[in-house]
Amino acid sequence: xxxxxxxxxxxxxxxxxxxxxxxxxxxxxxxxxxxxxxxxxxxxxxxxxxxxxxxxxxxxxxxxxxxxxxxxxxxxxxxxxxxxxxxxxxxxxxxxxxxxxxxxxxxxxxxxxxxxxxxxxxxxxxxxxxxxxxxxxxxxxxxxxxxxxxxxxxxxxxxxxxxxxxxxxxxxxxxxxxxxxxxxxxxxxxxxxxxxxxxxxxxxxxxxxxxxxxxxxxxxxxxxxxxxxxxxxxxxxxxxxxxxxxxxxxxxxxxxxxxxxxxxxxxxxxxxxxxxxxxxxxxxxxxxxxxxxxxxxx
Numbered sequence: 001x002x003x004x005x006x007x008x009x010x011x012x013x014x015x016x017x018x019x020x021x022x023x024x025x026x027x028x029x030x031x032x033x034x035x036x037x038x039x040x041x042x043x044x045x046x047x048x049x050x051x052x053x054x055x056x057x058x059x060x061x062x063x064x065x066x067x068x069x070x071x072x073x074x075x076x077x078x079x080x081x082x083x084x085x086x087x088x089x090x091x092x093x094x095x096x097x098x099x100x101x102x103x104x105x106x107x108x109x110x111x112x113x114x115x116x117x118x119x120x121x122x123x124x125x126x127x128x129x130x131x132x133x134x135x136x137x138x139x140x141x142x143x144x145x146x147x148x149x150x151x152x153x154x155x156x157x158x159x160x161x162x163x164x165x166x167x168x169x170x171x172x173x174x175x176x177x178x179x180x181x182x183x184x185x186x187x188x189x190x191x192x193x194x195x196x197x198x199x200x201x202x203x204x205x206x207x208x209x210x211x212x213x214x215x216x217x218x219x220x221x222x223x224x225x226x227x228x229x230x231x232x233x234x235x236x237x238x239x240x241x242x243x244x245x246x247x248x249x250x251x252x253x254x255x256x257x258x259x260x261x262x263x264x265x266x267x268x269x270x271x272x273x274x275x276x277x278x279x280x281x282x283x284x285x286x287x288x289x290x291x292x293x294x295x296x297x298x
Contacts, residue, residue, distance in 0.1 A: 002040070002043060002044070003039075003040070004072065005036070006036045006039060006040040006043075007040070007065075007068070007069050007072055008069070008072065008073065009022065009026065009033055009036040009037065009040075010036075010037060010040055010048065010065065010066075010069050011066070011069035011070060011072070012025050012026055012033075013033065013037065013049070013056060014056075014058065014062075014066050014069065014070075017055040017056060019034055019037070019051075019056075021055075044061070044065070046059070047059050047061065047062075048061055048062035048065060049062045067138065070139050070140060071139070071140045071279075073140075093122040093123070093124065094122070094123050094124070094143060094144075094282065094284045094285055095123075095141065095143055096123070096124070096125055096142055096143060096144040096145070096146065097125070097126040097127070097128050097132075097133050097136050097141070097142040097144075097145050097146070098125070098126075098127065098128070098133070098144075098145055099127070099128070099129065099130055099133075099147055099148065099200065099201075099202065100127050100225070100226070100227045101227060101244060101247045101269075101271070102146040102147050102148060102271045102272075103125065103127065103146050104227065104247050105164060105166055105244060105246040105247060105271045106146055106163060106164060106271055106272075106292055107125065107146065109291075109292065110288050110291040110292050111123075113291040114287075114288065114291055121284075126141075126142060129198045129200055129225075130147060130148070130198070130200035130201055131200065133145040133147060133274070134154075134155065134158060134274070137158065137274065137275065138157070138276060143275060143279070143281070143282060143285050144273045144274070144275050144281075144285050144288070144289075145273060145275070146271065146272075146273055147201065147271070147272070147273070147274055148200070148201035148205070148269060148270065148271055149161070149162040149270045149272040149274075150162055150270040150272075151201045151204065151205075151270075157276060157277055157278060158274050158276065158277065159274065159275050159276075160272060160273070160274045161272045161273055161274075161289065162270045162271070162272040163271065163272040163273065163289070163292045163293065164246070164270070164271050164292070165268040165270050165271075166244035166245055166246045166247070166268060166269045166270075166271065167244065167245055167265065167268045167269075168205070168206075168209060168242055168243070168244055168245075168262055168265045168268070168269060169242070169243065169244075169245050169248070169259035169260060169261060169265075170183045170185075170241075170242060170259070170261075170262055171231070171234055171240060171241050171242065171243045171248050171257050171258070172234065172240045172257065172258050172260060173234055173235050173236075173238060173239075173240075173256075173257060175238055176258050176260065177258065179260060180260075181260045181261060182260065182261035182262060182263040183260040183261070183262060183263065184262075184264065185209060185210055185212075185213035185215055185262060185263070185264050186214070186215055188213070188215050188218050189215070189218060191218070191220075191240050192220050192221075192237075192238065192239045192240070193218045193220060193221035193222070193239060193240055193241065194221065194222045194224055194230045194233045194234060194239050194240070194241040195217070195218070195221045195222070195223055195224075195241065195242070196223070196225060197223035197225045198225050202269075205267075205269060206242050208267075209242060209262060209264060209265060212264040212265075213263075213264040222239065227243075227247060230243075231243075231248065231251055231257065234257060235251070235257060242262070244268075244269045245259060273289060273292075
């Protein structure tokens with residue numbers, strides 16, 4: 001069996017990029033780090049990295065072990081945090097990530113239900129683009145990823161569950177009060193737009209709506225990945241955008257924005273969660289998902 005201390009030393013070498021940097025971070029001698037790595041390589045029967053003037057270069061075996069070493073580091077971090085939280089009467093900690101739209105669509109509903117059953121909870125929420133979230137799951141940085149789902153099959157090591165569906169709408173300001181409903185995107189070229197920048201699942205779905213209408217994506221568009229900024233630009237700059245209804249629910253309820261059904265919207269946006277299969281799910285993560293499914297916490 002691998003010595004966990006050697007695995008942590010290897011993780012620090014990877015993080016620092018050199019034996020010297022790892023020794024400094026661990027506050028031990030450089031020969032001690034080199035000896036630990038040599039014993040680890042002997043135990044595994046594999047070379048983990050090559051030393052260069054610029055630092056270390058991981059071998060294929062090194063890359064494979066690095067992922068496990070990082071998972072161990074996060075496991076130890078979470079174990080300490082969970083014990084501390086339990087001693088203080090808290091539930092958690094739970095670290096989640098997600099795209100802005102998926103988080104807005106799902107998390108407030110879950111937390112509103114949670115607070116009726118859990119008086120105190122330790123939760124960290126990180127907004128990231130689609131492309132970053134899978135790596136964060138694999139590295140143990142987050143336990144759940146809130147994303148657009150049902151677009152494509154996730155990788156074999158990733159589990160996905162759809163938890164809500166949300167119709168797309170044309171979001172307009174006060175000037176759109178008399179516009180026809182539903183609104184056809186065939187009229188898109190006469191409007192000024194705010195559209196997503198990041199080329200993730202939401203970006204592809206918006207493009208698909210224009211394709212369904214048989215019109216090109218508008219060129220007169222501000223590209224913006226901030227939902228808050230997007231809605232402010234629509235409200236104050238006489239521009240329009242396409243958003244799922246839940247994402248704009250707050251502004252729609254206050255009457256500062258208006259939603260028009262899109263005539264060509266033949267599909268709805270699906271949102272849900274992803275997690276790493278081999279890691280499973282903590283009790284708090286499972287309870288959060290059950291809240292979104294309308295089940296009681298057990």
